[in-house]
Amino acid sequence: MLGNDLGSNDMSWLMSENVRMKNSEKVKSIINKLIVGGKDMLQVISDFDYTLTKQHENGKRCLSSFGIFEVSEHLPAHYREKSLVLFDKYHPIEVCHKMTVEEKVPHMIQWYKEAETLLTGCYLTPQDIINAVQETHTAMRDGTDDMMNTLEKAGIPVLVLSAGIGDVVQAVLKKHAILHPNVSIVSNFLMFSQVDTNIVLDGFQGEFIHVFNKHAAGSGPNKSGHSRSHVILLGDNVGDAGMAEVVQPTPLAVLKIGFLYEKSEERLPSFLEHFDIVLIDDQTMCFMNKLLQLIIEK
Structure with a gap:
């Protein structure tokens, strides 16, 4: 009771x-x-x-918020390809039960730094993000x-x-x-900025x-x-x-x-x-x- x-x-x-x-x-x-x-x-x-x-759904791993970027046509192919490489490298560390949190943290920080580097300079607008989400199964x-x-x-x-x-x-x-x-x-x-007539990504805030x-x-x-x-x-x-x-x-x-x-x-x-x-x-x-x-x- x-x-x-x-x-x-x-x-x-x-x-x-x-x-x-x-x-x-x-x-x-x-x-x-x-x-x-x-x-x-x-x-x-x-x-x-x-x-x-x-x-997961229907036998397939579902997309994360980063994953939506990886399959989006609004970002260049080189981003999608390199982002998947980063996932394959760092995700096994994130879920590894043999490593301590302290051991994982430097790898997580490096993952985000490399992900930010990939994003910086890409031509993308806030509306492109909304469109990508609307076009993707979430x-x-x-x-x-x-x-x-x-x-x-x-x-x-x-x-x-x-x-x-x-x-x-x-x-x-x-x-x-x-x-x-x-x-x-x-x-x-x-973060976004304008370069000439284009909106580009400047990385993450804070x-x-x-x-x-x-x-x-x-x-x-x-x-x-x-x-x-x-x-x-x-x-x-x-x-x-x-x-x-x-x-x-x-x-x-x-x-x-x-x-x-x-x-x-x-x-x-x-x-x-x-x-x-x-x-x-x-x-x-x-x-x-x-x-x-x-x-x-x-």
Whole structure:
């Protein structure tokens, strides 16, 4: 029994086959706090790529915000080719379960520097980015629109904290009509300048946000959007598990939910160390929507 108002049957979804927990009693305790606190104490912090979006669909890996650039006809072929080379080089490091975060960070920084170098000087306009997103299949997790609409209706703030390309993240959310007023985005946004009659890319604004420095990506309630003391955190990489650290003062209750697909058996032990709940190859937001139902309709 989770709480005074809930019967044991209410939590059967928590015991689904694809749900993994290191400490189920801790999870139930946190969920109980979230339910008791209700919607007015809650905020949601979510990664974007492979968290709000699917990890795979129809047997193929889905595109990330960088990936949309890689297949876009609005950028030169040499960018698309070299960007894929960078992905093949650095992504295995990002998901390697044998390396520590400290060992990975220099490689992630180098990845972003090389990606920025590739982008700088390319002829591209903000409208080209919007067009690229409209022309590309962007697969949101089944039920993501329901989740975002529920959060907006309940007045629950959402921070999308992404190591991807912020301009693409923004365009994708607009495309799917889920960039509601309660949603804020902290990400790597692009800079543009005009050369003669052309608009060119100048790289990224400010310091890089990569998957392992999100905890320091503009800390404080002004950057997280709110200082609400209860947080549901959603991510697909162990680096995402620290995202709630952007909230000040320190939240009273944080439920960390991780989506795991790639190399799941190898990476599961690490995920269980960082996330309270790990969802194995779940390409939906069913779990999150059920949780929100319990919190909002208590």
